[in-house]
Amino acid sequence: MKSPIIDQLLQNIPVEQMVFHDLYMDLVLRINQILQDKQIGKKELAELLGKKPSEVSKWLNGQHNFTLKTIAKLSAVFNEPIIEVSKKKITKKIQPFQHASTYNNLDQVRNFAEPTKL
Amino acid sequence: MSTFEIVKWYSEGKSCQLYSIHIFDKRTDEASLFFEKYGATDHPKRSYTNQLLLLIIKSIANKYGASDDFFDRHENYIHALPPKPKKYITEISLLGSSFPLRIYCMRITNEILILFNGGEKTAPSTQGSKDLSMKFYEALSFANQIKDALNASIIEVDHSKKELKHFQTNYKIEL
Numbered sequence: 001m002k003s004p005i006i007d008q009l010l011q012n013i014p015v016e017q018m019v020f021h022d023l024y025m026d027l028v029l030r031i032n033q034i035l036q037d038k039q040i041g042k043k044e045l046a047e048l049l050g051k052k053p054s055e056v057s058k059w060l061n062g063q064h065n066f067t068l069k070t071i072a073k074l075s076a077v078f079n080e081p082i083i084e085v086s087k088k089k090i091t092k093k094i095q096p097f098q099h100a101s102t103y104n105n106l107d108q109v110r111n112f113a114e115p116t117k118l
Numbered sequence: 119m120s121t122f123e124i125v126k127w128y129s130e131g132k133s134c135q136l137y138s139i140h141i142f143d144k145r146t147d148e149a150s151l152f153f154e155k156y157g158a159t160d161h162p163k164r165s166y167t168n169q170l171l172l173l174i175i176k177s178i179a180n181k182y183g184a185s186d187d188f189f190d191r192h193e194n195y196i197h198a199l200p201p202k203p204k205k206y207i208t209e210i211s212l213l214g215s216s217f218p219l220r221i222y223c224m225r226i227t228n229e230i231l232i233l234f235n236g237g238e239k240t241a242p243s244t245q246g247s248k249d250l251s252m253k254f255y256e257a258l259s260f261a262n263q264i265k266d267a268l269n270a271s272i273i274e275v276d277h278s279k280k281e282l283k284h285f286q287t288n289y290k291i292e293l
Contacts, residue, residue, distance in 0.1 A: 001126040003138070005150045006175060009157045013168045021172040029187050 027071075027082070034078045048077040122260065124273070124285040127233055131179030135281050137232045139260050142288075149233035152221055156238075163238065166219050173200055174221075174233070183228040195261040196254065197223050198236070198244075220250055222257035224264060229280035234260055263289045 034040075046053040075082045121142045127149050128136040138149035146154075156167040178184055191198040198220040221236030234257035237250040245251050267273045267287065274283040 001129045003127050003147065003150045003153075005153045005157065006128060006171070009153060009168060009171050010175070013172065017168065018172060018176065021169065021176060025173070025177045025181075029182065032187060 030082055031074065034080050034082075038078065040078075045077075049073060119290055121288050121290050123288050124232065124264070124282065128175065128179055129281070131175070133181055133183035134179045134229050134231055136174065136179055137230070137282065137285065139232070139234055148235040149221070152233075152235045152237075156219060163218055166217060169217075170200060170219055170221060178231065184225045184231045185228055189225055191220075193254075194258060195224055195265055196234075196257050197225055199223060220244075222254060224257075224261045226268070226282070227275060227277075227280070230275065230282060232260075232264065 035045075040048070043053055071082055122139050123142075124137050125140045125147050126135070127138040127147060136149075138147035140147040144151065153167060153171060155161070156163050157171070158164065161167070173188070178188055182188070188199065188201050189197045190201045199222075200217055200220075218239055219236060220239055222234040224232045224234070226232065235253045237253045238247065239250055240247045244254050264273065267289070268275075272287055273285050275281075276283045
């Protein structure tokens with residue numbers, strides 16, 4: 001059972017947006033999970049990153065761009081992987097940008113959207 | 119006085135079953151009414167509606183379930199989606215603090231979520247957002263009835279199948 005409005009809206013969302021959503025949520029949940037599991041607070045995170053607490057505060061308040069370098073630094077201080085890139089060999093031709101409506105079902109969209117494991 | 123029933127909204131999720139509320143004198147269920155309104159082609163908040171739908175269908179229903187990560191805006195038995203931005207990664211502000219829409223829901227378990235209606239947050243507080251405030255009190259009324267039905271075992275949770283049992287009972291509610 002599925003409300004008809006679900007497919008109606010999903011069909012018009014670009015695959016690119018779906019992929020971004022997946023990456024975003026995986027990253028959010030992964031970092032939160034690590035911070036909770038390791039019980040790391042703001043002060044400790046500053047120490048681990050070798051930064052002043054004021055710098056980290058600025059960083060945590062969103063006045064800092066989150067770059068791949070930052071993710072790498074976090075991964076290093078957590079001693080945990082945050083992003084894992086799939087080493088699966090690509091056998092198919094690279095697909096051009098498509099809207100979700102061009103796929104037959106949500107599984108195809110999901111398969112497209114999950115080449116990178118986080 | 120209105121009568122409503124719980125209906126399945128999306129039961130194909132690998133991690134969470136989604137339900138909604140259907141008030142008998144309305145054309146469809148509350149969650150569909152929300153997504154129809156804010157997802158309309160010409161609605162200015164359409165892109166936000168899409169983000170909210172992806173959160174509910176892809177992340178909650180199909181991947182993570184109704185885990186704590188998604189439910190940090192709550193009052194009584196009601197939760198609002200999307201969750202607050204996570205302070206450690208605010209720069210990824212897709213669902214940030216300025217997200218203008220809220221949809222209300224009731225989390226029964228990590229595998230069962232009931233979606234209500236929602237609205238646009240036009241003021242810092244829910245009470246200040248006229249439309250949202252009304253939807254919040256409606257959602258609270260639904261949730262109270264559902265909670266009572268669960269406590270009285272009128273509705274039951276089938277933990278093995280991860281779904282609600284006997285949920286198609288009619289409830290009367292004053293809106």
